[in-house]
Amino acid sequence: MSCDYIALATPGVQQLTPYVPGKPVEELGRELGVRDIVKLASNENPMGPGARVLAALDAVKPELSRYPDGNGFMLKQALAAKLNVQESGLTLGNGSNDVLELIARAYLQPGTEAVFSQYAFAVYPIVTQAVGATAIVTPAKNWGHDLEAMAAAITQNTRVIFIANPNNPTGTWFGVEPWEKFMGSVPEDVLVVLDEAYIEYVGTQGGVLNGLNYLQQFPNLIVTRTFSKAYGLAGLRVGYSVSHPQVANVLNRVRQPFNVDSFALAAATAVLSDTEYLQKSRLVNEQGMAQLIEGFATLGLDYIPSAGNFIVVHFQGDAGPIYRNLLREGVIVRPIANYGMPESLRVSIGLEPENQRFLQALERVL
Known part of the structure; x- marks a missing residue:
């Protein structure tokens, strides 16, 4: 190929790197053969869609x-x-x-x-x-x-x-x-x-x-x-x-x-x-947030107080190995080194069993 098609792009686009979303469940299954996966990476509502x-x-x-x-x-x-x-x-x-x-x-x-x-x-x-x-x-x-x-x-x-x-x-x-x-x-x-x-x-x-x-x-x-x-x-x-x-x-x-x-x-x-669905979403999030904060306290981990449906937890040193070991446990969270926070992971709030699965996996990894 003699033509450089990247060089043909506008200057701003040439310097961009694609946005990397949270790892899909299917991708982790293909890569590591893991089953029964919990995804807490993309700030999604864990309740699923409502009846309406x-x-x-x-x-x-x-x-x-x-x-x-x-x-x-x-x-x-x-x-x-x-x-x-x-x-x-x-x-x-x-x-x-x-x-x-x-x-x-x-x-x-x-x-x-x-x-x-x-x-x-x-x-x-x-x-x-x-x-x-x-x-x-x-x-x-x-x-x-x-x-x-x-x-x-x-x-x-x-x-x-x-x-x-x-x-x-x-x-x-x-x-x-x-x-x-x-x-x-x-x-x-x-x-x-x-x-x-x-x-x-x-x-x-x-x-x-x-x-x-x-x-x-x-x-x-x-x-x-x-x-x-x-x-x-x-x-x-x-x-x-x-x-x-x-x-x-x-x-x-x-x-x-x-x-x-x-x-x-x-x-x-x-x-x-659907006000009932929204109220339940908030309640699930509040309870899940409290569950993770309690778990971090038990593990001696620092975190950033959050008003969203996710929370950032800090570690000593690079969080990359912790993220990769959690993947092997079948738990997907979000590394945020691309945000300039290499020693932290962002964890979306899941349902109670999903949050517990994460905390147990995190304890084993640590």
């Missing part, structure tokens, strides 16, 4: 030869009613990752900057670099966002600031006072993306703010959310953003017309009204 979702999926099957509703009318209507927001401010995505990419494509380009924190979600640098913009990474504070440092990093070239609350992978969060001070210092021509992928797990607890409450006050705010976590639809990939209608108008100009499929639209609309 399954019924909604069955209802869609006869229409699979038809394109989905490109505007997502029914889901937008349900979201607007549930969240008390304008339908004109909604943008639907193939997961909230899709919306993050839409924001980058619409508002970032070479010569502009995006600000985000150390230990922040891996998609932020990916979408920034892919469009040729410059990433400004501010040092973390206690594993979380230092909003004062992020505000100080704003320059005349800054167009977008990415902030996750709670943050992935660390689970850290901030409350109302530092947030309001931060937003008051951000110029109105700088878009602030508040990534609330895990907000349903915390509700009104833990001092975590609700970004939707600030949309009227700050028209430069974009709140992104997903159905992949507490709502249990990770396999269907559906997320959304809420913003000023003008911003949504821009995002919908670059959004693909059928980026959310019929199954995802129907399932998301159904689960949005």
Whole structure:
């Protein structure tokens, strides 16, 4: 082959490395021949889909030869009613990752900057670099966002600031006072993306703010959310953003017309009204979090307090061997050396027997 097709790619894409998700159960089975596998790597809802979702999926099957509703009318209507927001401010995505990419494509380009924190979600640098913009990474504070440092990093070239609350992978969060001070210092021509992928797990607890409450006050705010976590639809990939209608108008100009499929639209609309499922998801998560924290204390391990459905645990030295030995035990967790945390592992909250299986395997490995 005489042509270098990587060299033909745009400069930003040439320097990218593909996003590496949590190891699939099937892959571990093929590699090591392990059976009876527990996956606690990808922050998924361990409960599985609810009855309303399954019924909604069955209802869609006869229409699979038809394109989905490109505007997502029914889901937008349900979201607007549930969240008390304008339908004109909604943008639907193939997961909230899709919306993050839409924001980058619409508002970032070479010569502009995006600000985000150390230990922040891996998609932020990916979408920034892919469009040729410059990433400004501010040092973390206690594993979380230092909003004062992020505000100080704003320059005349800054167009977008990415902030996750709670943050992935660390689970850290901030409350109302530092947030309001931060937003008051951000110029109105700088878009602030508040990534609330895990907000349903915390509700009104833990001092975590609700970004939707600030949309009227700050028209430069974009709140992104997903159905992949507490709502249990990770396999269907559906997320959304809420913003000023003008911003949504821009995002919908670059959004693909059928980026959310019929199954995802129907399932998301159904689960949005299933308050019992959401409450149970929160309860399972709270109990599982307490179970892991107690287990870490027994094993003498330090961890980062988390407001999400996952927790980061620290070890002495490189956590890579511990991760690989856990795989041999049939337990998949998430190494986070790619986030600059080589001595830690991120563990998703599972069902009680899954959490126990992990803790027992971890004790043997250690």
